[in-house]
Amino acid sequence: MTYKLSEVGAAGASSPPKRERQSMYRAVVADELGPVGHYTLRHLPRPQLEAGEVRVALVAVGISYVDVLTAEGNYQVKPPVPFIPGSEAAGVVIETAPDVPDVSVGDRVVCGGWYGLLADECVLPRDAVTPIPPGIDLVEAAVFPASFSTAWHALVDRAHVRPGETVLVLGAGGATGYAAVQVAKVLGAHVIASASTHEKRALATGGGADATIDARAADWRDAVKAANGGMPVDVVFDPIGGAATDAAFRSLAWCGRHLIVGFPGGIASLRTNLPLLKGASLVGVNIRQFYLSQPDKAAANMAHLLDLASAGRLRPAVARNYPIEDYALVMAEAAKGESAGRIVVNLNMR
Structure with missing residues (x-):
């Protein structure tokens, strides 16, 4: 599981009252896979942490051609619904389960998975987040993994x-x-x-x-x-x-x-x-499949890549930043593949 989604309201449901929003987070969701018109930005209940999990306040989310292909239901593997797109992001840890000793609140991390990250926060297993070494911008980190x-x-x-x-x-x-x-x-x-x-x-x-x-x-x-x-x-x-x-x-x-x-x-x-x-x-x-079958090697690869990025030897290119409210434009642009550089949802933009 890349994310936890429970008690999702129907598409187009009204936003929750302001006093309830502390217990909610925002995510782009569809009840059925399909074109971008199937997706809406909704407030969802924040799930409780389970053993081995961390909660991350996301700062930036990278959206790729494959993310859009998966969201449309045209990828070679179909994810479950309701569905939140987004397979790479970066942010700051805001909560950890008691049995997670090696990640702390305030740590900057990159987040990876198959889906579930086009949101302003996420809950992930500890092994799906990697601490970011100094010298790497969070927006660039979001499109690195x-x-x-x-x-x-x-x-x-x-x-x-x-x-x-x-x-x-x-x-x-x-x-x-x-x-x-x-x-x-x-x-x-x-x-x-x-x-x-x-x-x-x-x-x-x-x-x-x-x-x-x-x-x-x-x-x-x-x-x-x-x-x-x-x-x-x-x-x-x-x-x-x-x-x-x-x-x-x-x-x-x-x-x-x-x-x-x-x-x-x-x-x-x-x-x-x-x-x-x-x-x-x-x-x-x-x-x-490499991540699923050889997780230790995949993690070692990522750690080495982040060290190279920290040393300035690797650096992704960001073409444009958009607020999460412009998710439809982001998905359409990623699907075209015409940009020289990556498209990023920046959660600090309004």
Whole structure:
């Protein structure tokens, strides 16, 4: 369970009287999965803490394409309803269960889960929150966990990227793509970033990309090869899918690794003779299953990533902040995927 939701009122129910609001919190909720019109901002009863739990006053919530896909009921796994979107956030601990000794009231933390965080506070198991080291802004921390943990798991745990290898990042101006650019540079790789707009390519350059490619260029494969000195690439980080997957796989070197991270562009039809001819690997990256099956390793990865962020070596890009009242605009913008940088609900905005 990522959150606790009880006694939810019907959609459109009137706000509770002011004198009762101390026992309430606000969240964006739908009784059935579907388009943004199904969702309303409601006051809900604050659940009591159970053993092993903490309560966090949220400062910022990141909303991604996957969050919207899940909210619409179009993700590959369907969550239970009533449903609160939001899978990453940051805030301050305001209450802990007696059996939680290592987190204290006042600690700044990042919060992760599959859903339940598009709210002004949340109750989570202790292992779903991670203390934030100094030097990391809470708004940036809110959009750090999912993207950077995915990029690290893909490039380190799955592809085993080595210094000097070339990593081609598709969708380099998106959330995970931009994180992958930075992680690949930390690993000592030569990074080629492919993105669809000038703004997104500029963002990738700012994140450390050694070269950028227009994702819509007619001579895209030739441009990728030229950006790598006429040589094929070692690793492809692919959060796009569709036609981009085939072209990128054909750009791989012998024993290359192609990381399948997502497929908003559609599910590709890759000819199976290509992996054989190249001795190459098609590698799936399922970050949710990784967290479920290897929680200790996932937690260690996140702790290491936060240390790198604290040292200034990793940093997410925030495009815009919105108040929670503008949740419909936030979800629509995240669904489009056109922003160079992340969209954040900032609970300090009114």
